Amino acid sequence: xxxxxxxxxxxxxxxxxxxxxxxxxxxxxxxxxxxxxxxxxxxxxxxxxxxxxxxxxxxxxxxxxxxxxxxxxxxxxxxxxxxxxxxxxxxxxxxxxxxxxxxxxxxxxxxxxxxxxxxxxxxxxxxxxxxxxxxxxxxxxxxxxxxxxxxxxxxxxxxxxxxxxxxxxxxxxxxxxxxxxxxxx
Amino acid sequence: xxxxxxxxxxxxxxxxxxxxxxxxxxxxxxxxxxxxxxxxxxxxxxxxxxxxxxxxxxxxxxxxxxxxxxxxxxxxxxxxxxxxxxxxxxxxxxxxxxxxxxxxxxxxxxxxxxxxxxxxxxxxxxxxxxxxxxxxxxxxxxxxxxxxxxxxxxxxxxxxxxxxxxxxxxxxxxxxxxxxxxxxxxxxxxxxxxxxxxxxxxxxxxxxxxxxxxxxxxxxxxxxxxxxxxxxxxxxxxxxxxxxxxxxxxxxxxxxxxxxxxxxxxxx
Numbered sequence: 001x002x003x004x005x006x007x008x009x010x011x012x013x014x015x016x017x018x019x020x021x022x023x024x025x026x027x028x029x030x031x032x033x034x035x036x037x038x039x040x041x042x043x044x045x046x047x048x049x050x051x052x053x054x055x056x057x058x059x060x061x062x063x064x065x066x067x068x069x070x071x072x073x074x075x076x077x078x079x080x081x082x083x084x085x086x087x088x089x090x091x092x093x094x095x096x097x098x099x100x101x102x103x104x105x106x107x108x109x110x111x112x113x114x115x116x117x118x119x120x121x122x123x124x125x126x127x128x129x130x131x132x133x134x135x136x137x138x139x140x141x142x143x144x145x146x147x148x149x150x151x152x153x154x155x156x157x158x159x160x161x162x163x164x165x166x167x168x169x170x171x172x173x174x175x176x177x178x179x180x181x182x183x184x185x
Numbered sequence: 186x187x188x189x190x191x192x193x194x195x196x197x198x199x200x201x202x203x204x205x206x207x208x209x210x211x212x213x214x215x216x217x218x219x220x221x222x223x224x225x226x227x228x229x230x231x232x233x234x235x236x237x238x239x240x241x242x243x244x245x246x247x248x249x250x251x252x253x254x255x256x257x258x259x260x261x262x263x264x265x266x267x268x269x270x271x272x273x274x275x276x277x278x279x280x281x282x283x284x285x286x287x288x289x290x291x292x293x294x295x296x297x298x299x300x301x302x303x304x305x306x307x308x309x310x311x312x313x314x315x316x317x318x319x320x321x322x323x324x325x326x327x328x329x330x331x332x333x334x335x336x337x338x339x340x341x342x343x344x345x346x347x348x349x350x351x352x353x354x355x356x357x358x359x360x361x362x363x364x365x366x367x368x369x370x371x372x373x374x375x376x377x378x379x380x381x382x383x384x385x386x387x388x389x390x391x392x393x394x395x396x397x398x399x400x401x402x403x404x405x406x407x408x409x410x411x412x413x414x415x416x417x418x419x420x421x422x423x424x425x426x427x428x429x430x431x432x433x434x435x436x437x438x439x440x441x442x443x444x445x446x447x448x449x450x451x452x453x
Contacts, residue, residue: 003235006242013246017350020357021396027379028285028360029388055387 038088040124041069044098044111045079050134052100052109058084060113065090068111084111086122093118094126100134109134216412219333223341223411226334236339237346244305244340244407245347249354251304252297256288256355259296260362263287267363268371278377282385284363285356289386289395293356295443298402301348302435306410309340310431313414314424337415341407348403349396356395394450398443405442406435 049071058066066086074081086092095116102109122128230237267283313336316322322332360382367373386392410431417427 001242003239006239007235009246010238010241013241013249013347014350017353020350020353021392023357024289024353024360024392025388028289028382029386029392055390 039066039085040088040122041083041085042122042124042126042128043081043083044128044131045074045077045081046098046100046131046133047079048133048136049080049082050100050102050109050136052082052111052134056108056110058086058111058113060090060092060115065113082111084128091121094120094122095130096122096128097130097132098128099132102135212412212416215416216408219337219412219415220408222333223338223408226331227338227342229334230339230342236335237342240340240343241347243308244301244343245351248301248304248347248351251300252351252355253358255296255300256293256358257362259292259355260284260288260359260364261366263292263359264363264366264371268367268373277371277373278381280363280367280373281378281382284367285360285382285386286391288356288359288363289391291443291447293359294352294395294399294402295439297352297355297399298348298406298439299436301344301351301403302406302410302432302439305344305347306406306431306435307428309344309407309410310414310417310428311424313337313340313411314417314419314427317415317417318419318421318424320419337411341411344407344410345400345403348406349399352399352402353396390450398446398450401442401446402439405438409435409438 052068052071054068054071056068057064058068066084068082069085070083072081072083073079084098092113093116095118097114097116099112099114100109101112116130263284264280267280268277271277271279271283313322316332316336322336325332325335364375364378367378368375413427413431413434414424417423
């Protein structure tokens with residue numbers, strides 16, 4: 001085969017490869033959506049970050065405004081120190097609230113920022129003071145079980161207490177009930 | 186009597202294990218020496234780049250059809266299988282993420298390397314083995330032309346250049362196949378398909394790592410094919426055995442390297 005024909009085919013081959021790589025980067029990957037130009041970094045301490053991972057999105061009002069850059073453990077306070085890279089275009093007030101949310105029931109975790117009312121904005125290196133930890137499912141279940149258990153024990157004690165309270169009301173003056181909503185008996 | 190027979194069998198078995206290990210290490214060392222020789226004498230394949238371009242044509246361009254057709258089907262099968270499982274959890278929109286991540290991270294580089302070993306690696310081994318059998322390589326040496334810089338190095342660089350391109354094309358066409366199955370056939374929302382994919386596929390951690398993988402596979406597959414050809418006994422049987430060994434060794438090397446590279450890239 002002629003050398004020029006071979007050159008042409010190889011040229012087409014390489015061009016196709018480059019085009020496919022660009023296509024992957026633009027259409028499939030997040031090179032365009034993740035292209036945060038100038039950024040500033042703030043930190044936030046959490047007692048429990050749950051399953052938060054580096055590169056998780058930071059959202060405000062549902063819009064991605066940054067990414068989780070790094071997660072470290074502070075052995076002095078036993079807290080997780082999460083540093084967030086935020087887009088310079090989106091300034092946030094100093095009293096911004098940082099929560100860890102879960103996307104969907106089983107989805108990945110992300111940080112949600114709720115802007116406060118302070119007039120001074122967060123600058124690079126600042127710390128978000130108001131944070132709310134991730135919801136740990138096991139904790140929630142144990143709390144729920146605990147409250148259920150105490151409720152049922154309350155029911156039992158209510159039964160014994162009700163007679164006692166009746167005795168109390170007997171001795172009390174009917175004037176005490178003035179101003180209170182009428183109880184159906 | 187029986188005891189000594191068992192002992193003899195045991196010794197024979199151990200001896201054959203030892204022989205195979207020594208042979209394996211020896212072949213690995215010889216392959217590495219050829220790799221090093223290829224690297225230091227590859228100046229000519231860049232100075233006379235048309236030599237390399239010719240080989241890119243034979244290993245890369247001629248492999249396009251098998252790579253692209255299999256990529257298309259692999260993408261469609263991934264879409265079908267993924268949909269079947271994901272719709273049980275009501276998240277069939279995640280099919281785009283599944284197809285893209287599977288292709289870009291794993292299937293693109295690995296399946297391309299396996300197909301490349303079968304399509305181009307065998308051709309390289311057979312060609313060089315036959316060149317050796319018909320004493321073309323010795324004739325070159327007689328003319329003071331180094332067969333390594335004239336024959337081996339251009340083929341090596343052609344394989345190293347062609348493999349990442351083929352793997353990228355594989356991933357792209359596979360994703361297109363998954364798209365064509367998921368969106369028009371099954372009826373997944375096109376916007377969700379692409380946006381979920383873009384939200385979860387990372388440029389550096391997924392796409393670039395896939396390219397790095399395919400580059401490593403390119404070096405391994407091409408080098409194994411070249412070594413087997415260069416090392417083949419100059420007989421018809423020798424060349425045929427070398428060709429078989431190319432496919433077996435390349436496939437094992439690709440899968441083993443894939444595990445090592447993946448465990449490094451995921452940082453578990």
